Amino acid sequence: MNKDDARKLIVEELGNIAPEADFDTIDAGADLMEELDIDSLDFLNFITALHKKTGVNVPESDYRKLATLDGAAAYLAEKTD
Amino acid sequence: MYIFRMPSLGADMEAGALVEWEKHPGDPVKRGDIVAVVETDKGAIEVEIFVDGVMGKQLVETGAKVPVGTPLAEIEGAEEDAATAPPEATAPSAVPKAEPAPPSTQRRASPAARKLAAEKEISLDALKGTGPGGVIVLKDVEQAEGETAPRAGLDLSKMREAIAAAMARSKRDIPHYYLSTEIDMAAASDWLSKTNAPRTPDKRLLPAALTLKAAALAARKYPAMNGFYDPATGFAPSEDIHIGVAVAIRGGGLVSPAIHNCDKLGLDDLMDKLRDLAARAREGRLRSSELSDGTITVSSLGERGVESLYGIIYPPQVAIVGFGTVTQRPVAVDDKVAIRPIMTATLAADHRVSDGHLGARFLKHVNALLQEPEKL
Known part of the structure; x- marks a missing residue:
């Protein structure tokens, strides 16, 4: 999966969690939890959804690497490469 | 009948x-x-x-x-x-008449989606839901309508009015007292990390599962924190522990649906229920018993960096427990200064029902329970 595909999947899954979010206006380098006003439960659901869709099992120690849209896309692209 | x-x-x-x-x-x-x-x-x-x-x-x-x-x-x-049968119930003199066309709810849909669909006369059955579990969300209806109206979500202004009324009543009628204690979360954090490490994400626990269970078990030990106060009849402790979990609604608003029999649930079951409850709360899909049965409330703002949270009791309950963020703080351990992960736990309780001494013992028990997370 390349970065664009990873980003598309991430936006789709985050959109399921925060359907009111406008991803066109989100700062891709900003903290997702702050940008989307999501909490740890939402974030865990996001990680769970990525696991189900891609098989990538993100350990808790890597959560911070997915803190931003750019970071999450890079991480997912790398793990599915 | x-x-x-x-x-x-x-x-x-x-x-x-x-x-x-x-x-x-x-x-x-x-x-x-x-x-x-x-x-x-x-x-x-x-x-x-x-x-x-x-x-x-x-x-x-x-x-x-x-x-x-x-x-x-x-x-x-x-x-x-x-x-x-609520004593204040008043039978209507005539069958209430319906207001404009009732919205279709044959399909799972958010209230805002249903409302817009009804206004625009769009059948939900014709839409594909893109929300969690296939729930139809507002954007699905907007796309069907071909318009770009801003998302309204739940009726947050009405929710705000309701919260204002309940909280004003609480502050007016309930003599709150407030306590706090610092809890060393090293044992809980370590246990959680080790427990979650081999698990897939869908089976992982959050710290909230531990704090909810600890609060529930403490409520079992101290029943004066768990029940309902009626000015006419006084305090009635509840046999069951149904913890109202404060869930923030994005964009504003708050609901506190209950997890039933929280003290009897294993941590995995409690976590499953928490995930389900929070998701449905944000979709506006709660059940009546979840809104009416809470016997004590737990609120947490730790994820937002808040150190101490002093809640307002949700009447007719008599206590609300707050959990703050876990921060690395210097504390005295065996006569030496050590850096430990510390969380502040608070209690706001009804002085008509309990005193600070009992509240202190309640918080102390919460602390003790969190030192042995494997037993929760």
Whole structure:
């Protein structure tokens, strides 16, 4: 999966969690939890959804690497490469 | 004959709109069945029934907004239980008439999506839901309509009014006292990390599972923190521990649906229920018992960096427990300064029911429980 595909999947899954979010206006380098006003439960659901869709099992120690849209896309692209 | 009435889903609810009947005349009903969907300030609530019988005459049309306690339907083969009939219930003089076309709820949809679909006369059955679990969300309806109206979500202004009324009443009527204690979270954090490490994400626990369970077990040990206060009859402790979990609604607003029998749940089951409850709270898909049964509330703002949270009691409950963020702080350990992960736990309790001494023992027990997370 390349970065664009990873980003598309991430936006789709985050959109399921925060359907009111406008991803066109989100700062891709900003903290997702702050940008989307999501909490740890939402974030865990996001990680769970990525696991189900891609098989990538993100350990808790890597959560911070997915803190931003750019970071999450890079991480997912790398793990599915 | 049993009369099924518009339930009170919290101290802040005065009326509800009947969105849909889930059972029809002649249908058998049993305790726990969802028989209707009611629109409240907290979203579309699935209302359960607590008797066995057969759905009889339905007294209120869908779309009608009626006060709490209004008879909604007759349940044949079941007896009226005085304890379940609100004394303030007032039978309407005539069948309430429906307001404009009731929204379709055959498909799972957010209240905002249903509202817009009804306004635009769009059938939900024709839409593909893109929300969690296939729920139709507002953007699905907007796309179908071809417009770009901003998302309204739950009716947050009404929710804010309801919160304001309940909290003003609480602050006016309940003599709160407040306590706090610092809890060393090293044991809980370590145990959680080790427990989660081999698990897939869907099986992982969050710290909230530990704090909720600890609060529930402490409420079991100190029943003066768990129950309801009625000015006329005084305090009635609850046999069951149903923890109201404060769930923030994005964009503003707050609901505190209950996790039933929290003290008896294993951590995995508790976590599953927490995930389910939070998701449904944000979709506006809660059940009536979840809004009405809470016996004590737990709130946490730790993720937002808040160190100490002093809550306002949700009447008629008598206590609310708050958990703050875990921060690395210098503390004295064995006469030396050590850096430890510390969380502040707070208690706001009703002084008509308990004193600070008891509240302190409650918090101390929460602390002790979190030092042995493997036993929770």
